[in-house]
Amino acid sequence: MFADTKRRSRGAGVILTLASALALAACSTSGGGAKPANASDAPEKSDKTFAATKAGDPVFASTYKPFPNVATAIRGATIYDGKGGKIENGVVFMSGGTITSVGGPDTPIPADIAVFDGTGKFVTPGIIDIHSHLGDYPSPGVEAHSDGNEATAPTTPEVWAEHSVWPQDPGFSRAMANGGITALQILPGSANLMGGRSVTLKNVPARTVQGMKFPGAPYGLKMACGENPKRVYGGRGRMPSTRMGNFAVNRETWLAAIDYANEKDPKRDLAKETLVGVLKGEILVHNHCYRADEMALVLDMAKEMGYKVSTFHHAVEAYKIGDLLKENEVCSAIWADWYGFKMESYDGILENAAFLQREGACVVIHSDDQNDIQRLNQEAAKAQAAGKRVGIDISDATVIGWITLNPAKAMGIADKTGSLEVGKMADVVLWNGDPLSVYSRPEKVWIDGALMFDAMNPKTRPVSDFELGQPGEGDVK
């Protein structure tokens, strides 16, 4: 299921822009409006000023802390380091939650640590999905859980995906156990031109979304080209109803954001704060865009307004403009084989990734799907094979980069994870065979050095609250 199909129409909603700090504080008072909650331990004063946290200060901050880990080494395995390197009969050593050393068979392993024999097995960095809606469109996919598209206005940069994430979505554990996913970006849907902020998560079970938030990861802004916004709003007789309308609304919105950015002491505006974050380069643009010609127009709009696009998502036609994407240093997040389900996907071909790689452009394989996120390794392998058939040989080690370091770069977390390099987070997958084969599965998954899944131990399979006491609880899935 791609997010497009999950777009639900909603009743006419009201966009509440919290126009002033006073209004925000008022919302936090309890009952009859007697006294502000944050003033409860102080004597009431009539000259008390109310203030929300300053714009840009961390809010809804990550509370994630790595789980206890023991120093661990894997030896004898084939290692793909995520940045294009391959080591036969290699050693990965992790301690204190980070990668301590990576190397060949002679790499020293301390005497008193846990050692796994990786003979015949493979090690990769944790797999990263740059495009997921887990938590925002969780299972079960009932209407009451449809929290991914604030489809009540064509631009809603004020909404944050993290406020919709249901941490009990069983999809997170499937992505870990079957797909080796250790980090993922949850994006708002594509009904809107500007759908809102994304959030990057560590794929760890937690009671709160804050317990999953990837420490230090930048936010993203989800944007969408093409059919979806014009259909959703055109269908309601309002702008945009055409592709030219899409661009007009986007440009007007950016111009207003630029004005806001230039104001000395602007009133807080959640929508514009997000857009200013983009203009400053602090928030990364993830733009749903299928067609090559539209991507080219977006690149010019970005130049006009002074921002940069990190990644085009669902870039089905990226192969037609690989040179342009390379020149602009934009990644393409793509499927291996989705095609033909909507008009703007009609020209999907299996060679998309390989043709981009041929041009030296950045390739990311993404899922947008609670099932495909469990098999990103297989999707990457399909795309690799298609290239090989037309004479574009791409090494296995490079292909693993499509689902590890490249998405990490595009999400702004490559300094922390995405490759097996000393000092990086020990997000590691031990596969029971070649990860680019259909016959292989993750055997063990470490996140920050903590063993979070072990196929050999049923009790290490996370079971969400929703699944307790229901048919199949704790099954292998």
Add this chain to the structure above:
Amino acid sequence: MKALSHLGLTLAASALALSAPAMAQDLVVTNAKLVIGDGSAPIEGGVVIVDDGKVVFAGKPTPGQTFSTDVLVDAGGAWVTPGIFATVTTLGLADVSAVDESNDITAGETPFSAALDAATAINPTSQHILVHKAAGITRATTSMLPAGSIFAGQGAIIDLDGDARPVMQARAFQMINLGEGGADRAGGSRSAAHALLRAALREAQALVGKPGIPETTEIGKDDEVLLSRFDAEALVPVVTGKQKLYVAADRMADIRAVLALKAEYPKLDLVLVGATEGWLVADEIAAAGVPVIANGLIDLPETFEQLGATQSNVGRLAKAGVKVAVNAATMQDPRRLQQVAGNLVALTRMPGATGLSWDQAFAAISSVPAEISGMGGKAGVLKPGALGDVVIWTDDPLEVGSVPTTVFIGGVKQDLTNHQTRLRDRYLDLDESNRPKAYDW
């Protein structure tokens, strides 16, 4: 024009690769890693002989065996299999599913339901058919999906050769939904779906042996007709067991309710579709002798009727003795059947999971779905008398990235060109220094 006319050959002789005449009916493939498709192990050095569009021999040749042929193909040790049989699909019923004008898969506005006949809408040159042929699928069942009623209408069995006659068998089965989807379409409750089904079958029963204008009433609710007389007539072959009844159901309780229909209507020829929680009632399904076209890799409680979803569903059903094929409907496109089957093999190495052996897994996308569809011995298998659908692969056909190099349907070599291959060829480079890409074709 035949390149060679009934040349006597000895198999031991080195094979000559000859170009295939367009209308070739005779074909010999030698030096194959041959998969029969019936669940038996691959045969090294296998040979397939097709004569007049049908398989006359497939297996290990006896030394000195001779034959005559128009076309000789040396597979060079490559995997050679029967064509994949995809069920249930919507192939040929839409160009782009989200483009309403091009989409014949659902018909929510029609007064008709059970009478709808997918065979009347198949477009044999749909790009989906051409793309899926290039993926090694040579035969498929194709059906509309329920929209205005619990009845999807009557599905067809098609071939994918893109010629003027795609329909092998029209009205091969009726399909209904007796889960959440059926409940919704019947008026809001599973009870309503079951009442509608029984009312419909009773109407059909009353029409048995009464050809001509049926004298029966319409089943209506408010101003909506749920079952017209034409629809009731279409259900006569269902109630008499002459047409299969595919029932989509996922929840354990719903599956039991489907099996119980046999007690009321013993002639029903039932097939379960989906059956996400089938593994929980595998023994009961096996005892009832009802085959299952089962979801392969669904492992999330995407609905309340799929709480027990697991990738081990197919393996556990097979282990209980159920005849089980992989459902082509619950994947991005049916061309992923090979990948899903490969994943079922992968499960055999996961503690606690139940998968399929490679041989079983391939059968679950070839001979088994063909048998369930009434094409046993004819499709999805390379045995004497079967249709000459032969596929030669780049690699292990269940491995991701493996694709056919050559596809024969009914003994005829297929053109594997389609919109996607043409785009691929155009964009092998981005060079427009002389002319725009539009001139490159």
